[in-house]
Amino acid sequence: xxxxxxxxxxxxxxxxxxxxxxxxxxxxxxxxxxxxxxxxxxxxxxxxxxxxxxxxxxxxxxxxxxxxxxxxxxxxxxxxxxxxxxxxxxxxxxxxxxxxxxxxxxxxxxxxxxxxxxxxxxxxxxxxxxxxxxxxxxxxxxxxxxxxxxxxxxxxxxxxxxxxxxxxxxxxxxxxxxxxxxxxxxxxxxxxxxxxxxxxxxxxxxxxxxxxxxxxxxxxxxxxxxxxxxxxxxxxxxxxxxxxxxxxxxxxxxxxxxxxxxxxxxxxxxxxxxxxxxxxxxxxxxxxxxxxxxxxxxxxxxxxxxxxxxxxxxxxxxxxxxxxxxxxxxxxxxxxxxxxxxxxxxxxxxxxxxxxxxxxxxxxxxxxxxxxxxxxxxxxxxxxxxxxxxxxxxxxxxxx
Amino acid sequence: xxxxxxxxxxxxxxxxxxxxxxxxxxxxxxxxxxxxxxxxxxxxxxxxxxxxxxxxxxxxxxxxxxxxxxxxxxxxxxxxxxxxxxxxxxxxxxxxxxxxxxxxxxxxxxxxxxxxxxxxxxxxxxxxxxxxxxxxxxxxxxxxxxxxxxxxxxxxxxxxxxxxxxxxxxxxxxxxxxxxxxxxxxxxxxxxxxxxxxxxxxxxxxxxxxxxxxxxxxxxxxxxxxxxxxxxxxxxxxxxxxxxxxxxxxxxxxxxxxxxxxxxxxxxxxxxxxxxxxxxxxxxxxxxxxxxxxxxxxxxxxxxxxxxxxxxxxxxxxxxxxxxxxxxxxxxxxxxxxxxxxxxxxxxxxxxxxxxxxxxxxxxxxxxxxxxxxxxxxxxxxxxxxxxxxxxxxxxxxxx
Numbered sequence: 104x105x106x107x108x109x110x111x112x113x114x115x116x117x118x119x120x121x122x123x124x125x126x127x128x129x130x131x132x133x134x135x136x137x138x139x140x141x142x143x144x145x146x147x148x149x150x151x152x153x154x155x156x157x158x159x160x161x162x163x164x165x166x167x168x169x170x171x172x173x174x175x176x177x178x179x180x181x182x183x184x185x186x187x188x189x190x191x192x193x194x195x196x197x198x199x200x201x202x203x204x205x206x207x208x209x210x211x212x213x214x215x216x217x218x219x220x221x222x223x224x225x226x227x228x229x230x231x232x233x234x235x236x237x238x239x240x241x242x243x244x245x246x247x248x249x250x251x252x253x254x255x256x257x258x259x260x261x262x263x264x265x266x267x268x269x270x271x272x273x274x275x276x277x278x279x280x281x282x283x284x285x286x287x288x289x290x291x292x293x294x295x296x297x298x299x300x301x302x303x304x305x306x307x308x309x310x311x312x313x314x315x316x317x318x319x320x321x322x323x324x325x326x327x328x329x330x331x332x333x334x335x336x337x338x339x340x341x342x343x344x345x346x347x348x349x350x351x352x353x354x355x356x357x358x359x360x361x362x363x364x365x366x367x368x369x370x371x372x373x374x375x376x377x378x379x380x381x382x383x384x385x386x387x388x389x390x391x392x393x394x395x396x397x398x399x400x401x402x403x404x405x406x407x408x409x410x411x412x413x414x415x416x417x418x419x420x421x422x423x424x425x426x427x428x429x430x431x432x433x434x435x436x437x438x439x440x441x442x443x444x445x446x447x448x449x450x451x452x453x454x455x456x457x458x459x460x461x462x463x464x465x466x467x468x469x470x471x472x473x474x475x476x477x478x479x480x481x482x483x484x485x486x487x488x489x490x491x492x493x494x495x496x497x498x499x500x501x502x503x
Numbered sequence: 504x505x506x507x508x509x510x511x512x513x514x515x516x517x518x519x520x521x522x523x524x525x526x527x528x529x530x531x532x533x534x535x536x537x538x539x540x541x542x543x544x545x546x547x548x549x550x551x552x553x554x555x556x557x558x559x560x561x562x563x564x565x566x567x568x569x570x571x572x573x574x575x576x577x578x579x580x581x582x583x584x585x586x587x588x589x590x591x592x593x594x595x596x597x598x599x600x601x602x603x604x605x606x607x608x609x610x611x612x613x614x615x616x617x618x619x620x621x622x623x624x625x626x627x628x629x630x631x632x633x634x635x636x637x638x639x640x641x642x643x644x645x646x647x648x649x650x651x652x653x654x655x656x657x658x659x660x661x662x663x664x665x666x667x668x669x670x671x672x673x674x675x676x677x678x679x680x681x682x683x684x685x686x687x688x689x690x691x692x693x694x695x696x697x698x699x700x701x702x703x704x705x706x707x708x709x710x711x712x713x714x715x716x717x718x719x720x721x722x723x724x725x726x727x728x729x730x731x732x733x734x735x736x737x738x739x740x741x742x743x744x745x746x747x748x749x750x751x752x753x754x755x756x757x758x759x760x761x762x763x764x765x766x767x768x769x770x771x772x773x774x775x776x777x778x779x780x781x782x783x784x785x786x787x788x789x790x791x792x793x794x795x796x797x798x799x800x801x802x803x804x805x806x807x808x809x810x811x812x813x814x815x816x817x818x819x820x821x822x823x824x825x826x827x828x829x830x831x832x833x834x835x836x837x838x839x840x841x842x843x844x845x846x847x848x849x850x851x852x853x854x855x856x857x858x859x860x861x862x863x864x865x866x867x868x869x870x871x872x873x874x875x876x877x878x879x880x881x882x883x884x885x886x887x888x889x890x891x892x893x894x895x896x897x898x899x900x901x902x903x
Binding site for chain 1: 508509510512513514515516517518521543544546547549551552554555558559562563566567568569570571572574604605606608609611612616617618619620623638641677678709711747751752753754755762764765768771772773775776777778779780
């Protein structure tokens with residue numbers, strides 16, 4: 104072996120098959136460019152002082168165990184604290200178990216490792232969360248993409264395809280990855296009828312459902328329908344949620360709620376975690392609770408969302424059918440015929456420009472150059488206004 | 504699907520093949536039982552006050568980015584700080600790159616995910632670190648075990664087996680997992696001759712080497728030979744190290760140093776990390792450095808090691824050939840003929856008893872009931888003395 108020689112011969116079949124590039128641009132803030140691309144929470148509302156006090160308290164009160172493998176007594180309580188909080192909101196059906204993970208992204212990786220391998224299909228929404236696609240491509244390249252409309256996943260389209268696959272003797276998906284509430288990037292929420300139809304479909308074609316509910320608590324008005332897991336008599340749903348949008352992403356606190364048989368298998372995998380962080384967050388939750396924060400954030404992001412919608416209304420061509428989300432962080436913007444999302448993205452990334460997420464990264468199959476994802480969670484109002492004005496100018500210019 | 508129904512049909516082939524149980528006992532401290540089983544650092548030397556100050560400083564100085572995805576400017580400097588520190592110790596050969604991981608255990612998981620799949624063999628020392636076996640079993644069941652003696656891995660034995668495998672057309676290992684310095688659990692250090700022979704063998708049979716150097720900086724006297732990576736002209740070595748034993752495990756700071764082609768592939772995998780923790784540790788390192796701590800820990804663990812050796816000398820049957828480590832945390836203790844490690848373990852786990860690690864968990868193939876691993880890193884001197892006295896009484900009793 105020599106410097107620069109390919110290491111392909113040592114790689115698994117799954118990884119040799121992954122030729123996609125890893126995109127990092129969507130996590131970078133470029134100075135001076137209006138950040139409508141970042142799916143980040145607003146850092147101005149992070150409870151910095153309180154978390155600093157909790158960090159200090161954990162180290163002072165639990166010195167001998169807080170920094171040891173596994174953490175101390177406070178860390179051990181975090182699961183119970185989050186369980187109680189989610190139960191109180193009716194989001195933890197009987198008979199399920201919880202496992203903590205390092206952010207939702209680790210939860211996603213664990214379910215992929217559990218079920219995906221070369222040739223094993225996985226069903227996704229089109230569009231879907233690009234972080235899921237990037238991750239799942241390390242395990243399989245067999246994506247089954249099903250469309251999303253204003254009521255969420257088009258379950259009939261999925262049903263038709265699965266029936267055809269079964270007739271043709273082709274493999275069915277092991278699971279569907281879905282974001283039923285305030286979809287990333289589509290901004291839509293799955294209707295109750297669709298949720299019920301999806302659960303029936305899962306029974307008919309025997310697949311599991313990974314329900315990513317990163318944004319579920321950040322509803323504006325009205326509340327979303329019951330979670331898929333709440334409608335799930337057969338324990339098919341692996342529910343994933345997180346404090347990243349509620350407290351702060353850097354703490355990497357997320358969790359899976361699923362049938363005990365599934366949690367048992369997931370917990371056999373390598374679950375990187377920091378007992379110290381668990382202790383800090385447990386201390387914070389015990390002292391301050393989470394409910395007041397949630398209320399404050401719903402209010403904040405609702406106002407930001409409406410500001411973005413008003414700006415789009417004002418500056419884009421009349422009748423542009425962007426989504427009007429009931430929660431979450433994102434608006435999904437269809438572009439006029441012939442206008443390329445990648446071109447808009449590229450033209451926007453200049454000094455004093457505007458950063459947007461081109462739609463293609465949200466599709467398994469290269470569609471999506473006709474959409475942009477806009478985030479209202481991160482940019483301050485003035486930055487947002489500047490960004491939308493620049494964006495609409497770019498779009499109008501491209502239409503010429 | 505019904506409650507309690509098997510989920511095997513959704514699992515990957517690799518995970519369906521893993522029928523081993525996950526052992527957790529070796530990470531638990533049982534009140535009142537002398538803890539000679541725990542491979543934990545002594546928490547009395549964790550820099551609690553300093554880390555508390557660093558946590559507070561990071562939150563105060565970098566409020567808007569410290570808790571965001573990816574972390575702030577201090578977090579971004581951690582890799583450079585550790586790179587500089589390892590380079591200064593001659594542990595970072597030219598042309599390699601570093602990647603941070605959530606503890607060594609995540610690094611191990613990533614290299615397993617990169618290279619192991621059903622049917623792909625992996626070479627291990629016998630005995631080896633049980634955490635590696637537990638992890639690797641999620642990817643393959645094909646372990647090739649090669650013996651360890653007082654000079655480390657018996658490279659000749661590995662050479663003979665690989666030659667036979669090649670003649671028989673059987674697959675060669677994708678990598679060897681080895682702990683050349685202050686082996687866990689065997690306590691031995693690989694000699695320079697063996698290291699050179701191993702590097703030649705890797706070239707001959709075209710495998711990579713995962714060098715786990717969790718304990719390398721904690722040498723007593725003399726210094727261990729150069730790392731395998733320092734002897735590696737062909738960029739075959741993936742070097743793994745950690746601050747878990749130097750600062751504190753709960754911070755989960757570890758790293759991989761390897762060829763750029765390997766780091767590039769590893770970084771495509773899901774690397775859970777906390778920018779906040781990176782920031783805290785970077786701040787701590789910039790303010791306090793690591794060298795004084797290392798000196799202090801070498802002294803502490805050296806004294807503990809010699810105490811354990813003296814106690815074993817005093818209480819065990821004369822001539823018992825336990826290892827005399829030059830660093831690290833562990834002594835490997837062969838039991839008299841017919842004495843079972845599992846029985847000693849079970850009999851020890853009573854109130855006021857003694858906890859030890861039975862050897863079997865360190866072998867891929869069920870050997871090892873004739874050895875115990877004893878740790879000198881965690882128990883206080885009085886606890887250690889009580890533990891060794893109890894242990895020797897149990898051993899003598901089992902010999903009757």
